[in-house]
Amino acid sequence: xxxxxxxxxxxxxxxxxxxxxxxxxxxxxxxxxxxxxxxxxxxxxxxxxxxxxxxxxxxxxxxxxxxxxxxxxxxxxxxxxxxxxxxxxxxxxxxxxxxxxxxxxxxxxxx
Amino acid sequence: xxxxxxxxxxxxxxxxxxxxxxxxxxxxxxxxxxxxxxxxxxxxxxxxxxxxxxxxxxxxxxxxxxxxxxxxxxxxxxxxxxxxxxxxxxxxxxxxxxxxxxxxxxxxxxxxxxxxxxxxxxxxxxxxxxxxxxxxxxxxxxxxxxxxxxxxxxxxxxxxxxxxxxxxxxxxxxxxxxxxxxxxxxxxxxxxxxxxxxxxxxxxxxxxxxxxxxxxxxxxxxxxxxxxxxxxxxxxxxxxxxxxxxxxxxxxxxxxxxxxxxxxxxxxxxxxxxxxxxxxxx
Numbered sequence: 001x002x003x004x005x006x007x008x009x010x011x012x013x014x015x016x017x018x019x020x021x022x023x024x025x026x027x028x029x030x031x032x033x034x035x036x037x038x039x040x041x042x043x044x045x046x047x048x049x050x051x052x053x054x055x056x057x058x059x060x061x062x063x064x065x066x067x068x069x070x071x072x073x074x075x076x077x078x079x080x081x082x083x084x085x086x087x088x089x090x091x092x093x094x095x096x097x098x099x100x101x102x103x104x105x106x107x108x109x110x111x
Numbered sequence: 112x113x114x115x116x117x118x119x120x121x122x123x124x125x126x127x128x129x130x131x132x133x134x135x136x137x138x139x140x141x142x143x144x145x146x147x148x149x150x151x152x153x154x155x156x157x158x159x160x161x162x163x164x165x166x167x168x169x170x171x172x173x174x175x176x177x178x179x180x181x182x183x184x185x186x187x188x189x190x191x192x193x194x195x196x197x198x199x200x201x202x203x204x205x206x207x208x209x210x211x212x213x214x215x216x217x218x219x220x221x222x223x224x225x226x227x228x229x230x231x232x233x234x235x236x237x238x239x240x241x242x243x244x245x246x247x248x249x250x251x252x253x254x255x256x257x258x259x260x261x262x263x264x265x266x267x268x269x270x271x272x273x274x275x276x277x278x279x280x281x282x283x284x285x286x287x288x289x290x291x292x293x294x295x296x297x298x299x300x301x302x303x304x305x306x307x308x309x310x311x312x313x314x315x316x317x318x319x320x321x322x323x324x325x326x327x328x329x330x331x332x333x334x335x336x337x338x339x340x341x342x343x344x345x346x347x348x349x350x351x352x353x354x355x356x357x358x359x360x361x362x363x364x365x366x367x368x369x370x371x372x373x374x375x376x377x378x379x380x381x382x383x384x385x386x387x388x389x390x391x392x393x
Contacts, residue, residue, distance in 0.1 A: 003196040003222045010201050013218055013228055017235045018208030024239050026265035028247035030258070043382035047350040048240045049213060050341045051377025054351045055358035055370050056217060056234070057334040062359060065224075066327040075328055082332050086339020093183055095336035103328055 074110055078103035158283040163293040166286075170275070170297020177271045177302060182309045187333060188215055189313020194326050195223045199314045206310035210303060211269065213337060214238040220330050226367030234370055245273040252280045253295075255288045264292070267299035269306075345388060350381030 003010070028035075061079045063069040082099030086092065161169060185206065192202045197219070205215045214235040221231045245268055253264060276295045280286065286294075320326070342348050354377025361369030 014204040021239045025268040029261040045244045047378040047381030051354040052374040055354040055373035058355040058358040059362040060331040082335040090340040099332035
């Protein structure tokens with residue numbers, strides 16, 4: 001779980017990600033001006049977070065590194081609780097809280 | 112008479128959306144400012160009468176509720192990044208130079224998985240692509256701002272400052288550029304500075320937390336909590352579902368590579384479903 005990258009690698013990531021993110025934000029305000037985005041591109045952009053984040057998180061939920069890659073009831077339940085509360089309340093912090101309580105509660109009960 | 116009423120209702124619905132949905136990361140893209148005048152009401156008169164300083168204060172006040180989300184979130188990032196093994200300078204480097212929560216968490220997660228540098232960067236950028244949409248939708252309102260002013264707006268253009276500002280601009284279309292910039296500056300100050308400070312607090316706290324507490328799952332839970340409120344249309348659900356299935360199917364690939372394939376598949380699915388729904392509605 002611990003980062004093994006060198007300091008140089010980490011700083012490269014921070015600086016390049018920082019510059020790249022800035023250029024994305026500046027794009028239309030600055031360089032691209034009033035150019036119209038093609039409709040299909042606007043559509044794709046709208047779904048970046050909702051596609052990238054689940055793709056990132058799904059394997060972490062199914063095969064947590066902490067349990068050697070074996071599915072873990074406490075973590076699966078915590079994930080379910082987080083999503084359920086998030087969908088119902090639309091409140092990010094409440095969802096995190098629900099997931100955290102479920103995780104630590106079950107880890108305590110099951111240990 | 113049916114038509115103007117309908118149009119008005121659409122505008123109102125759009126204006127309300129970011130507030131109802133304040134935790135969401137992807138407010139809908141805004142339309143261009145239209146020639147149509149907003150109904151002259153008291154709120155508009157007040158907004159038009161504001162000095163730049165008052166508009167700045169107004170932006171500050173309206174941003175304050177978002178701190179309930181931003182501060183704990185930034186603390187969490189500081190804790191998690193420190194626990195993953197980054198030093199304080201690196202943690203702060205993320206929050207000051209990148210200044211985008213979801214991509215910061217993404218980068219740290221992939222770093223923990225020992226993904227190659229290029230994949231960490233590409234994934235982080237992919238998460239932030241939505242901001243090009245924000246940039247495009249703010250341009251018509253800020254076209255007359257100076258280059259330096261636009262550069263600062265770009266630096267502090269985050270989900271919440273965008274959502275608040277675009278809502279304010281659409282609600283009061285006749286604001287001057289100075290009033291618009293002052294309002295944006297107010298939101299940017301209240302939203303971005305605490306992000307950095309709270310990150311530092313989290314990083315300091317993180318150093319004091321003993322290893323062995325199940326913090327490995329803090330990041331997945333955070334991501335899930337961010338995703339859940341976004342699932343508000345069939346298209347969002349479809350994008351999410353396809354991304355998950357693809358990511359699980361491709362989990363055997365070297366770390367991070369499955370993500371770079373699964374995410375575009377999910378995005379394309381969302382776009383296709385949206386196009387289909389629109390055609391059916393039309």
